[in-house]
Amino acid sequence: MLVFYSGYGNKELDNHIDGQKLPRAKADYIQTVINDAQREPNTTFTGSGYTSLAIIYGVFSASNWAAPSIIAGLGPKLSMIAGGILYCLFLSSFLKPMTWSLYVGSVLVGIGAAVLWTAQGNFLTLNSDPDTMGRNSGIFWALLQFSLLFGNLYAYFAFGGEAYISRHTRITLFTVLTSLGAVGVIVMLALRTKVQSDDSSVSSDERNNTTSHGPLQAFKRSLHLMCTKEILFLSFGFAFTGFELSFWSGIYGTCVGATGFFGDEAKSLIGLTGIFVGVGQIFGELRESTLIDIYSLLGFLYSEDSAPAFAIYKFMQSLASAAAFLYSDYLLLQWQLFIIVIFGTMGTLGFFVVELSANRCQARDYAAVADGADRESSE
Template identity: 35%
Template sequence: MDKSVLSVGVLGLGFMLLFTAFQTMGNIEKVVIDSIARDDTTFSGDGYVSLAIIYATFTICNWLAPSVVALLGPRGAMRLGSLTYCIFTASFLWPQTWLLYAGSALLGIGAAVTWNGQGVYLSRCSNSSTISRNSAIFWAMLQASMLLGNAFVWREFSGKTEINVDTRTLLFSVLVVVALLGVFVLFGLPEHKSAHKPGRPLAEIHSAMKLLVTPKMGLLSITFLYSGMELSFFSGVYSPTVGFTNALGAKHLVGLSGVCIGLGEVVGGIACGLAGTKLRRDAILFGGYIFHAIAFATILINLPDAAVFGETDATSLLNPPSAALALVAAFLLGLGDACFNTQIVALLGGVFASQSAAAFALFRFMQSLAAASGFAYSTVLGLRFQLALLATMGALGTLAFWRVEWRTRAEAETICTETEKKIPKEHGGSRPYSISAKMYSARDSRSGTVWCTIYDGIGKNLVPKIGSWLHSR
């Protein structure tokens, strides 16, 4: 088996186990904490506040995360950061308000380190022709955690209208064990050397700051912000909203909704992997927005506006609401999210390969900033206003991604044209070629600069000849 595929598989398995604990917790946290508060009057924690703290801390620490990755390497960073997921999950076995919020802050720090390490490691495992495939494999394995964890929740919550202490204790104990298994797997990650000279810790922060003000990253920031807003909605707001709609019945729909979101993520990850060499990134991302737009419209007519805040007997346009429609919307949310995230990661890994740590830090910074804001405004904004905000930002984010993708392709075509003019005929000059989804890269051996990313219309001989010519210069 190819080493890069094996490495992505181990990475995906470790994150799948780790996030079986965390994503399950995020999906049910609001409902579970409300149950804890009913059993213990001294407990005043709030699920949305806890999740907002996680992502706010994540946002701040993302500026320091590239330095930690530079010091420890991506594998060491992921191993250290993953331990905080175990600590956060274990804190629910002893429900205290201060412990909930302290664990949330600690997890935000660890998550920043973990995800930046993941981005750098995935880039090292990939090249321009495999980054889309590897991103999709990782994404599908990661989101399988939504299926596993929420299937267990569905089973445990089945037929219940209240989540008692025995059910909570069993659930949290199982999730802690699964998270520890994920940490163990991450300790077995194979090593991959970087093709680029490692940067100094402080230089990584400076690089991120410089990258932030570039035109491409400025446009991509809009896409990043939308990805964070929809992340907060599907991961911590939507399933509790389904559970708080009394007209839909028992609490097991919270877990079933999470299963459908996870199923959409897995199907989307696999589909993006298969389509990655046939369709352009902008086309796949546009498909993701269409899925989300349909989901938003479905949710609007099916669920009541007040269900975001807690249990309600109110209804929306459909009376009674449809459980099947709620699950279809959950699937579409996961499907669209997979399209967005796989293509964002693929674009960053390809366009910013030499600045991968800084690029992924900025992505996670913007995404977590928007996610923290999403959980914060969920405490005061009703469902309809949130859906309108998501639909608007999604459209803007899609347009911004298109602009960057088209500009990048135009630049590549210009560079290829200029490069071909300099190449003698014996090295493949003046041969026909066209830009396409299937691409090959030729790099200057001295500087590492990408000279052109092309597909030879006659055969696959042009790139090796260009590379040979560049090497002899």
């Protein structure tokens, strides 16, 4: 039930705005809305969508180093709520676009995304064990991906027949999104602070390892993990998820919306592409299986200290996303796809190496336990 509430809360918060991405903000619409807002009469708005996205991912990347310390101080539940509030502030800035509010909001949502995504990974780990981590990760991501269906379905009908997004459409859209974000924050309030262990010999301090370490120790742990062999192997996969999510969440849809061949329906087709991407992710699971496996593997390897591990994952992912948005203005589409293929291949190989090593360690642990049980029974 905790996993359901966590996934549902993030589904409402992210409902249509994508990032891990914006970070879960649908970058296609950020760029499109900003471009069309500059065309409104008597406007002084000169903000750049891709500059905003670069700020978001740059701040997101840097903030991941501070996220474990924040979570160590506030706990995962309050950290998720705080991150959700910052999301809502960013969304509300589009009700009346101003250049300064766009960039300030970009900084805020970058911080909020780092805290939110690291906290929810830590929360998921604290409420799972090695046997349920994969299942709970799958439930979480499945609930999360439904945001692509509902949000893009709304956008498809809202933008239908509009050559550009009008002021009325923009205000309606972001009023709905901000309201859904607020609902997501409220849902998170229903989450339990921690799970009581069935084993009375395990103290609450041992169970809630996030708060058992201070903020400084959490930061030092992040630096130490960054240099370990396992993280270095997994870093290619982390970067791949960043390059890939930037492509489909911001670059691909923007290309569709800017294609003159589609005429007045081009903007609504952004929503249609998002719907089909969402359907593919829910039922095909090609991309989401990668994310689920990463969450499961990190939760297994670092079950005793998960916040720094998830922070490093989000750091690498957001750094790659920021790089993708920066070079998207300069590299042709085929070269952008080539980068994704290279990192996808290397990331897959690195993941297999780490997972194989983890499985061998687990097998040795099981064998040691079995040998001990046999010796006790023989005595």
